Amino acid sequence: MSHFYTDVDHFALLPAILLALFGCAIFLFDFLLGERSRRWQLTLVLPGLALTGWHLWKQGQIAPFTAFHGALTIDAFGLFFNWLFLLTAALIAVISYRYLEIEDEHQGEYYGLVLMAQTGAYFMAVGTELITIFVGLETMSLSFYVLVGFLRRSRRSNEAALKYLILGAFSSGILAYGFSILYGIAGSTYLTDIAVAVAARPAFDPLTVLAILTVSAGILFKISAAPFHMWAPDAYEGAPTAVTAYLAVGSKIASLALLLRLFLGPLGSAREAWEPLLVLAAIASLTVGNLAAVTQTNAKRLLAYSSIAHAGYLLLGLVAGNATGLQGIAIYTGAYVFMTIGAFLVLMAVHGEEIEDLNGFARRHPVYAVPMVVFLLSLAGLPPTAGFLGKYYIFLALIESGRYVLALIGAAYVAVALFYYFRLVRSMFLLPAIEVERPKASSLGLRVALGATGLITLGAGIYPEPFLQLAMRSLLK
Amino acid sequence: MHYVAVSLAMLLIGTAGLLTRRNIVIILMSIELILNAVNINLVAFSKHHGNAAGQVFAIFVIAVAVAEAAVGLGILLALFRNRETVQVDEVDLLKW
Numbered sequence: 001m002s003h004f005y006t007d008v009d010h011f012a013l014l015p016a017i018l019l020a021l022f023g024c025a026i027f028l029f030d031f032l033l034g035e036r037s038r039r040w041q042l043t044l045v046l047p048g049l050a051l052t053g054w055h056l057w058k059q060g061q062i063a064p065f066t067a068f069h070g071a072l073t074i075d076a077f078g079l080f081f082n083w084l085f086l087l088t089a090a091l092i093a094v095i096s097y098r099y100l101e102i103e104d105e106h107q108g109e110y111y112g113l114v115l116m117a118q119t120g121a122y123f124m125a126v127g128t129e130l131i132t133i134f135v136g137l138e139t140m141s142l143s144f145y146v147l148v149g150f151l152r153r154s155r156r157s158n159e160a161a162l163k164y165l166i167l168g169a170f171s172s173g174i175l176a177y178g179f180s181i182l183y184g185i186a187g188s189t190y191l192t193d194i195a196v197a198v199a200a201r202p203a204f205d206p207l208t209v210l211a212i213l214t215v216s217a218g219i220l221f222k223i224s225a226a227p228f229h230m231w232a233p234d235a236y237e238g239a240p241t242a243v244t245a246y247l248a249v250g251s252k253i254a255s256l257a258l259l260l261r262l263f264l265g266p267l268g269s270a271r272e273a274w275e276p277l278l279v280l281a282a283i284a285s286l287t288v289g290n291l292a293a294v295t296q297t298n299a300k301r302l303l304a305y306s307s308i309a310h311a312g313y314l315l316l317g318l319v320a321g322n323a324t325g326l327q328g329i330a331i332y333t334g335a336y337v338f339m340t341i342g343a344f345l346v347l348m349a350v351h352g353e354e355i356e357d358l359n360g361f362a363r364r365h366p367v368y369a370v371p372m373v374v375f376l377l378s379l380a381g382l383p384p385t386a387g388f389l390g391k392y393y394i395f396l397a398l399i400e401s402g403r404y405v406l407a408l409i410g411a412a413y414v415a416v417a418l419f420y421y422f423r424l425v426r427s428m429f430l431l432p433a434i435e436v437e438r439p440k441a442s443s444l445g446l447r448v449a450l451g452a453t454g455l456i457t458l459g460a461g462i463y464p465e466p467f468l469q470l471a472m473r474s475l476l477k
Numbered sequence: 478m479h480y481v482a483v484s485l486a487m488l489l490i491g492t493a494g495l496l497t498r499r500n501i502v503i504i505l506m507s508i509e510l511i512l513n514a515v516n517i518n519l520v521a522f523s524k525h526h527g528n529a530a531g532q533v534f535a536i537f538v539i540a541v542a543v544a545e546a547a548v549g550l551g552i553l554l555a556l557f558r559n560r561e562t563v564q565v566d567e568v569d570l571l572k573w
């Protein structure tokens with residue numbers, strides 16, 4: 001090992017190397033073996049993820065440490081998010097199998113792209129250097145553009161992919177512009193150097209303000225917060241449902257990790273310049289997300305608007321800025337992963353997208369309908385579920401830091417959220433079923449994932465202690 | 478400082494093109510323009526600070542722009558096969 005690539009560097013890079021290798025192996029097997037390899041793709045994804053998990057665990061033993069002269073920082077924060085990415089990718093891979101078979105697009109590339117997206121997300125969570133972060137973000141985004149358009153013969157999937165690509169590439173461009181200004185301020189691409197240079201300037205220095213405007217616009221796009229949310233409902237609706245779940249969870253929390261890294265790290269000293277922006281974005285997201293969700297007739301679109309509202313709550317945690325707020329964000333993201341994937345996987349089991357497709361679902365499939373109620377309660381933020389804990393800590397943080405009005409606005413929108421989530425419950429339990437022939441969408445993987453997400457969503461609400469500890473340990477120092 | 482003015486102008490022109498043009502190919506070109514605004518900034522700052530990191534960043538931005546264009550044209554091709562159009566206002570199955 002040379003001076004340019006030490007053992008520590010290799011150790012820090014290993015999870016990403018494994019993910020990329022397994023991703024490439026899947027592409028290759030699919031190309032060489034074709035139809036015959038399809039059944040084995042899933043059995044290649046899961047060992048790949050397990051191996052990655054093993055290395056993440058080994059990294060956790062000696063974290064925190066830096067590699068590549070500070071370009072990668074493996075700390076509790078980065079590892080927390082990487083564990084979430086890992087669980088997300090595993091759940092998505094398991095639930096996609098039957099779905100892709102029904103849609104007749106069961107291709108190996110799908111699993112390869114899922115792993116590639118996770119490779120990019122890895123660098124977004126642990127990268128502490130602008131080029132590393134940018135390339136990681138693009139690796140993830142490019143995989144997602146293709147995944148959204150994965151149903152090649154479906155016009156809606158094409159259209160969703162195109163809209164997501166145009167706005168996604170635009171937001172990446174704006175974000176890169178912000179990065180170039182940050183580089184101009186510091187003369188270095190390392191976040192630690194940028195933090196020093198930004199702190200040496202006044203908070204309302206024109207260059208700093210330009211950097212904050214462009215960087216926050218770029219990232220708000222990626223976490224689908226208003227006023228940069230317009231791509232989300234279209235992309236979520238048109239994408240294959242399994243990909244919608246991955247997009248809503250993987251892409252959003254990876255971008256959230258990046259947001260926290262940048263705004264608490266290098267831009268931390270310019271807090272007075274960015275805080276009003278994020279307050280506005282949070283209030284706008286809560287308003288747009290919750291009010292637009294009320295009138296939706298498509299369940300995927302409804303969940304898209306609800307995910308915009310969730311982005312608003314997460315931003316409020318950052319606005320509060322104290323340790324409770326950050327703990328709240330960690331709990332909220334953890335809960336968000338499981339309740340969102342859970343809700344989408346029930347939609348996959350229904351094999352319908354309109355809310356009326358859910359009519360009478362409870363009678364036909366009580367095994368799916370009852371957990372769906374838990375997920376919806378959690379999304380709305382009612383006890384005893386994980387979603388309640390997340391909202392509770394974020395409201396607590398807002399009150400502790402004296403932002404009573406924001407806490408009140410946040411709490412008021414929970415009532416609106418209850419209304420539209422319970423439209424889904426009503427349609428499942430109270431309305432008579434519309435008789436249509438549906439393919440058998442249930443599968444072993446779907447049921448296992450349903451059990452796992454359901455147990456965690458409910459378990460974290462009933463016995464929260466371990467989750468609170470975990471969240472406390474993973475804060476960004 | 479003049480470089481920042483030029484790049485900011487390019488960023489705004491790109492944004493205006495993205496918002497007003499109807500042809501998807503031209504929209505993709507507008508995105509390229511935004512990424513080139515980034516490159517001007519990076520190279521100018523690199524010269525100003527006398528270190529090479531900005532130029533390295535610029536090369537990565539160019540590579541990313543190429544990848545984005547490739548994926549974008551791929552998706553456009555898939556859309557064209559199904560819809561026979563490259564105008565955004567005719568792509569309207571989903572509420573925009």
